[in-house]
Amino acid sequence: MISLANISVSFGDFSALRNISIEVREGEFFTLLGPSGCGKTTLLRTITGFINPNSGTVSVNGKDITRLDVEKRNIGMVFQNYALFPSMSVYENIAFGLKVKKVPKAEIKQKVEEVAKKVELSADQMGRKVNQLSGGQQQRVAIARALVTSPSIVCLDEPLSNLDAKLRIQLRNELKELQRKFGITTIYVTHDQEEALTLSDRIAVFNKGEIEQIGDPNEIYNLSKTEFVCNFIGDINKLGPEFLQKVNMDTSKTTYIRLERLYANAPKPHHVVWGSAKVISSEYYGLYIKYTVDAEGTIIKVVEKNSGVPMYQIGEDVSLSFDPGSILQYESGAVQ
Numbered sequence: 001m002i003s004l005a006n007i008s009v010s011f012g013d014f015s016a017l018r019n020i021s022i023e024v025r026e027g028e029f030f031t032l033l034g035p036s037g038c039g040k041t042t043l044l045r046t047i048t049g050f051i052n053p054n055s056g057t058v059s060v061n062g063k064d065i066t067r068l069d070v071e072k073r074n075i076g077m078v079f080q081n082y083a084l085f086p087s088m089s090v091y092e093n094i095a096f097g098l099k100v101k102k103v104p105k106a107e108i109k110q111k112v113e114e115v116a117k118k119v120e121l122s123a124d125q126m127g128r129k130v131n132q133l134s135g136g137q138q139q140r141v142a143i144a145r146a147l148v149t150s151p152s153i154v155c156l157d158e159p160l161s162n163l164d165a166k167l168r169i170q171l172r173n174e175l176k177e178l179q180r181k182f183g184i185t186t187i188y189v190t191h192d193q194e195e196a197l198t199l200s201d202r203i204a205v206f207n208k209g210e211i212e213q214i215g216d217p218n219e220i221y222n223l224s225k226t227e228f229v230c231n232f233i234g235d236i237n238k239l240g241p242e243f244l245q246k247v248n249m250d251t252s253k254t255t256y257i258r259l260e261r262l263y264a265n266a267p268k269p270h271h272v273v274w275g276s277a278k279v280i281s282s283e284y285y286g287l288y289i290k291y292t293v294d295a296e297g298t299i300i301k302v303v304e305k306n307s308g309v310p311m312y313q314i315g316e317d318v319s320l321s322f323d324p325g326s327i328l329q330y331e332s333g334a335v336q
Contacts, residue, residue, distance in 0.1 A: 076146030
């Protein structure tokens, strides 16, 4: 549905994006993920028309919209700070885009009421000023305003970043449910790895203006193509040469393994058993327990599901094992 072909954007001597090519499918929740300053918001603003690329094309359903005015693209936008009008009521905020398009009043009322119901804004809330609403309610107003004009695409730029952790998780779930309900193609920008893994159908991981990997959450997490992706997504162990030598693995490459792919005192068929390690600390999270162990000089973290059995004690010896297929290896010096 959305095709980005060889998009490059520069600001003076600074190259913000270099030859970005992405295909976003209809109805897909597609996330642009990366650290601050990596180019993900620049790309979103290029898609919506706020930035003109130096080269490359933006197409929707085969139509080139690269130089099309923002208001003619039929793309809804939810900004990081929501960009709501504090002097207007919730109803007026949602209706704003329709008024700009000179839609008849009766039709505006119908469309606003329909979209408000879908995002679960009550009749009482519609008459309030937006600064009288909670952060979560304001987010729903911003989403309703983006959807009321029936756009073919909606773009969201870190809409949860200003909320506290508990509300962020709650609204993350609501946002995904809304996207499923509307079936609308969604492009979402975030620097939060957990948010991206939870929400997305597919993810593009950005680094310094380039794409490191595009894939579904499982591919990004378990089959990280580059050392940057491997380190950026989730927590991971870097294995030293001493560890690798003992299990007869290639020591010339930089090697990693996810915390939950190591097993303490629980070897399985086809596992490599490393040997003894000493527990030096533990962190209790309820659903799981994270142990830090000293494997003869290599400090390693192990995550175990909380099954209710007694925890390992500080100073206790455990044996470590793993499936060789869980190892991620990269040419040395590849990470940036």
